[in-house]
Amino acid sequence: MLGRNTRTTSRSAAGTDALRGVWLVRGKEGRLSAYVPAEGGLLRWTETRAGGPDWDRPVLVAVPHLTHLSVTQDANGYVHFVGRREQKKADGRRVVDVVYAIQYQSGRAVSQWRSLGNPHKDAESAARLGRPVVVVTAAGMVHIFVRNADGGLTLRREQSDGKWRGWEDRNDSGIEGSLAAIALSSGRIELFATTDGGTLHWSQKQAGGALGAGYPSGFAVVRDSVAVLETGPDRPTYYWTDPAGHGVVAYRAGGWPVALGGAPGEGSHAATRAFLDGYDCTVLAHKGVDGTAVIGVGVTENEGNGVWWSDTGVRCLTTPALAQDAFGRVVVAVVGEDGEPRAARQTDEPGLSLSGWNSL
Numbered sequence: 001m002l003g004r005n006t007r008t009t010s011r012s013a014a015g016t017d018a019l020r021g022v023w024l025v026r027g028k029e030g031r032l033s034a035y036v037p038a039e040g041g042l043l044r045w046t047e048t049r050a051g052g053p054d055w056d057r058p059v060l061v062a063v064p065h066l067t068h069l070s071v072t073q074d075a076n077g078y079v080h081f082v083g084r085r086e087q088k089k090a091d092g093r094r095v096v097d098v099v100y101a102i103q104y105q106s107g108r109a110v111s112q113w114r115s116l117g118n119p120h121k122d123a124e125s126a127a128r129l130g131r132p133v134v135v136v137t138a139a140g141m142v143h144i145f146v147r148n149a150d151g152g153l154t155l156r157r158e159q160s161d162g163k164w165r166g167w168e169d170r171n172d173s174g175i176e177g178s179l180a181a182i183a184l185s186s187g188r189i190e191l192f193a194t195t196d197g198g199t200l201h202w203s204q205k206q207a208g209g210a211l212g213a214g215y216p217s218g219f220a221v222v223r224d225s226v227a228v229l230e231t232g233p234d235r236p237t238y239y240w241t242d243p244a245g246h247g248v249v250a251y252r253a254g255g256w257p258v259a260l261g262g263a264p265g266e267g268s269h270a271a272t273r274a275f276l277d278g279y280d281c282t283v284l285a286h287k288g289v290d291g292t293a294v295i296g297v298g299v300t301e302n303e304g305n306g307v308w309w310s311d312t313g314v315r316c317l318t319t320p321a322l323a324q325d326a327f328g329r330v331v332v333a334v335v336g337e338d339g340e341p342r343a344a345r346q347t348d349e350p351g352l353s354l355s356g357w358n359s360l
Contacts (some may be wrong), residue, residue: 011053019066022321022341024333027106028077030326034333036328036341045341045360046107050326053345055360061110063099064300072183074136080092081110082134082144088285094127098144098156100134104341116144116156119167125149130175135183136285137207145191147175153193153202153214172200172214176224178268184194186234194221220244225264229271230283231301239269239284241346248284248296250303262296265289268288273300274330276352278312283330283352293320294335297352314342314357333360 019037025031026231030050035042042061048054068084081101088094098116101107120126130147137143140156153170174195181191187207193200193214199221200214226239231252238251240261247262248269262284270285280300284307288294293316298307316334323331329346332354344354 016051020318021069022318022333022335023069023071024321024323024331024343025071025073025079026077026080026325027322029106031106032323032325033079033106034321034341034343035061036335037066039071041066042069042208043341046238047325051329052325052331053242053358058360063113068131070133071150072130074140075138076140080134080136080142080167084129084132084146084165085115093123095123096126096129098132098146100142100144116164118155118187119121119146119156119168119169120149130133133179133181135189136182137183137189138185138187143181143189145179145181147177147193148177148307153177153179153191153200153209154203170202170211171215171315175200176205176227180226180228180238182228182230182236184230184234184236187261190228190236191360192226192227192228192238194223195348204251210218219251221249227269229273229282231273234326235270235301236283236301237301239271241269248286248307252301255342260284260296260303261308261311262286262294262307262309263289264277264290264294267319270322272324272330273351274324274346275328277350281352283322285322285332287316289350291337293332295332295352295354308351310352312344312354314344330354 023035031047033046041063045055065087066083069087070082071290083099083109085099086096090207099113101113102111118126128149132146138228144156148154153172155168174194179193186202191202198218204215220242222241226241241264242249246259248260249257251257264286282300284296293312293314296307296309315337321333333343341360342357344357
């Protein structure tokens with residue numbers, strides 16, 4: 001166990017990008033867990049009981065030298081972690097690899113971190129490896145996507161017997177920044193990336209089928225701002241920041257991007273669905289241009305009727321995290337400018353009214 005004076009900021013050994021973020025997930029038994037970068041790994045807080053409001057003291061999940069992290073859950077509620085690790089050796093070499101771990105139950109230990117290597121053999125190319133993103137299909141197969149040193153898409157996936165296949169090059173090019181990926185309820189996978197001239201969009205035609213080549217578009221997207229949410233059966237919606245200053249954009253395949261307003265700052269967006277006042281709503285969150293956590297609410301897939309935006313006034317270091325607790329209430333988590341994680345929970349008032357912000 002760790003005390004309150006534990007520092008929740010971290011920088012890679014090689015002095016590259018700091019690992020930043022907050023991740024919020026709900027376990028199978030209903031308890032929420034929050035993960036925040038810390039020196040030497042991640043700090044994890046877990047609700048003492050399903051629905052909160054109290055949290056256990058933080059526990060350190062040891063995994064040093066991470067520069068980036070992707071977190072997802074599978075159908076069983078298991079939490080999967082994939083990170084980019086960068087270590088500086090005594091001779092000055094930078095060694096970069098992808099590491100993977102899994103947590104089977106809220107509040108329990110995370111498995112041993114396993115290195116999945118690097119698709120590049122030479123050290124110079126390996127050091128330019130991008131940020132991995134992980135998804136798990138309905139059948140339980142783990143897929144890891146990453147931008148390689150040449151700007152192409154590389155994949156590594158788990159087989160049905162639990163063994164890992166080798167790295168697979170998808171022969172695409174021009175990818176810039178991070179990837180947005182989703183495993184849909186149907187079992188299909190979709191993937192979205194920005195390029196220097198627009199976007200690439202990959203989509204399986206059926207579960208387990210070929211991913212195919214990335215479909216290009218000329219959509220203007222702020223790099224590293226894309227998020228994705230399943231807003232209908234087997235139907236994802238992508239959200240990103242418009243570089244022309246039109247705020248948040250929503251896009252579904254076959255349509256055109258729709259401006260949703262808002263004034264997002266740097267970083268990506270968080271998205272979840274929740275029933276509010278009897279309506280299926282999409283809740284969005286981002287770090288606003290003024291550095292505070294901003295929440296948006298609109299009826300799911302009804303972007304034409306607009307999104308209601310609310311500035312919480314709470315300053316944050318990075319994109320807030322969204323989840324629903326055991327009672328279906330929306331929970332928002334942020335890391336404040338002081339490095340302290342805080343959370344607010346939906347109240348019983350109409351719409352999406354949040355409680356006061358409490359430190360975890």
